[in-house]
Amino acid sequence: MNIVLAEDNDILRRSLSFFLESKGFVVKQFSDGKDALEAIKTNTFDLILTDINMPGVSGMEITQYVRQTIGSPIPIIIFTSSGVEQTELDCFDIGANEFIAKPVSPAVLLVRINKLLNKRS
Template sequence: MKVAVLDDDKAVLETVAKLLDEAGFQCATFDNGRQLVRTLHRETFDLFVIDWNLPDLPGLNVLEWIRNQIGAQPPVLLLTNRVSDEDLVAGLRAGADDFVTKPYHPAVLLARVEALARRSTMNLSRTTETYGKLDFELTSKTLRLSGEVVHLTPKEFSLALLLFRNLNRAVSRAYIFETIWGMDPDLSTRTLDIHISKIRSKLALRPENGFRLTPVYGYGYRLEEHLA
């Protein structure tokens, strides 16, 4: 799981990254909010740990940007020395999933991050995932549309499942390549575009069928629900 850690204190960044790396998370660190936002235009993360008090772009503003531009799915944990009820309410309304107050105990921070990670992946242990008329049978890697088998290659199945698991959320090309192809250096962006085109056709991802798969310029792709 890829985690973005944002804090202007270099010592905190190093400590948190080391803690999460040792627990099996893949961490990227950022010491200012604008740097993280720029990175989010080309990369995708599964979970965020964000300091509320930042000098350039407050953590709450970064959180609001994530919710407005990426969506409600990726969990966000705020690090803060604010303890008033008003501040906590403001953070929750902005989209925070949890808080850890500074100074924090490493075990508490890790436990809260792990809890958010479990919550975001708890449905991934199912043997079947259903999205509208589409049923993903995970054990056999079979996809059915209205009960009829859709013939997909293994990569097409994995890519389609990745997009549906990130429904209504833009997913970067870099994240797709890393997740589906393992960052094979011989791959071209054309490879992804061809797979996207085949998935769109085979799964009938058109507005009249409830879903729309569109490119996000300079970033990647977004699969959206389309309500009539």
């Protein structure tokens, strides 16, 4: 299973990538939303994990591209440190499958990933 991980916090991105790779996933890491979006345009992935606020292109813009421009059903999980309820609602409105507040628990993330991927199988 190939995963895009777009997160500008280096420590979080590397630790989540290490954890997911230890569980058998192939993770392509990006610290910039623009680079992640380019990879999504040119490769096939099974899941997108993205921070909402990133340099270049935001997680919301990535989600809008995937849902509206290419019409893909690929599962998308958005991370944010924002505690604003409207932000969460906006993420779901544009097509995110899950929303996880930071700090991200790797164990909880794995449960949500498996839930989303098993639905698609």
